Amino acid sequence: MRADIHLIPSSPLPRGISERSVVVIDILRATSVIVRALSQGVLEIIPVATVEEAFEMAKRCPPDTTFLGGERGSRKIEGFDLGNSPGEYGTERVNGKRLILTTTNGTKAFHSVSAGRVIMAGSFFNMGAIARHCLDLGRDLLVYPSGDMGRFSLEDTVCGGMLIDRILKEGKEPVALTDAGQSALLLYRRFKENPVEALRLSTHGSDLIKRGFEEDLSYCARVDITGIVPIFRNGVIRIGEGI
């Protein structure tokens, strides 16, 4: 097994992605929202790239069981039901419903890697479950940090490094690392005693603090609080069956 990480979203995808497991990570905050919402009973999530697409999609879904979530400029979008803080997605609000989600980086990322063999949503919340499922699949892994407007992001890379660390520790077979995979692992180990420090140090994390979302950083840094593995397939994210 080989573990690689695509450090910069705007760089060309590596070859052979159609044979790989892909884990999309947008710790602040799209994949944290996705994992939290599904763990609280959302039935399916439709990630879309633009606000217009979100409203269009909502028109085609039953209104009583569909709601809109996401952000632009970190804030809730006008006419939407919820923003992009995972804490908002409690079971009383979301259970049994369909979420149409659009965020600046994360929701686009799923469409960028749609050629992947198996596409998962990873966060600190479900790190152990994602690592075990990657090991069960046994395929080469591409971690896909959503980044920050096409650029490298520290917080997603550190979370990707944690996934690689888990796979190295729990796997029974040798795992080969690319230089990028090795670097993500080393960056994660620098922060492993306190992952929230990486979130605070990151450009996007400090922007969120300035905009009043400081609580989201410690919320998103909680590790292994759920065992679900969200799978993106045919444009929709659902909890993987039989995982």
Next chain:
Amino acid sequence: MRADIHLIPSSPLPRGISERSVVVIDILRATSVIVRALSQGVLEIIPVATVEEAFEMAKRCPPDTTFLGGERGSRKIEGFDLGNSPGEYGTERVNGKRLILTTTNGTKAFHSVSAGRVIMAGSFFNMGAIARHCLDLGRDLLVYPSGDMGRFSLEDTVCGGMLIDRILKEGKEPVALTDAGQSALLLYRRFKENPVEALRLSTHGSDLIKRGFEEDLSYCARVDITGIVPIFRNGVIRIGEGI
């Protein structure tokens, strides 16, 4: 001042490069060769992308003062005078001459950043001199690791992190880091007691070891052995005047 590093050569260049200082790094081994050759008396270096261009360029230069250096598949090219090990470039062989150089990654890198305001060649050999010159220039910095066939390379990133570390320590004004700059700094600090360890761990470093060039790794990891600052301008690399 702002310090950034372009982690992946195949990703799009950031905006505003024409106002920035750019430091090209190909530790294994093009910029190590460039710094060593100039420190041993080479008058100018013409970096070219292909072997054909190297032979064409040589035809247009006086044969008694021109020689060819570089590699393909890490090895000396047929018909060339020298390979890509900096140790080969001693004063007895190179003093007073013009070097036409072509390597797999490094020589292309200079042409990729030719829009930069000031373009320097950096290596461990001249790290202190490069840091001081970047501080004297006072412009925003883009470190440009040459990478490995368009991909991220650990060894160049660690060397770029050392440059950022020096600039932070020696500068009198605050330096803002991008997430990529911050990550390179953290990766460098992981290896700062023993930079050659990063070279050994890297994909390209282990390939060089397999191909019989192990000595080049410790050779290239020597820090601050010369004070020269090579500048790339109009297609030619020379020692910067008055630096």
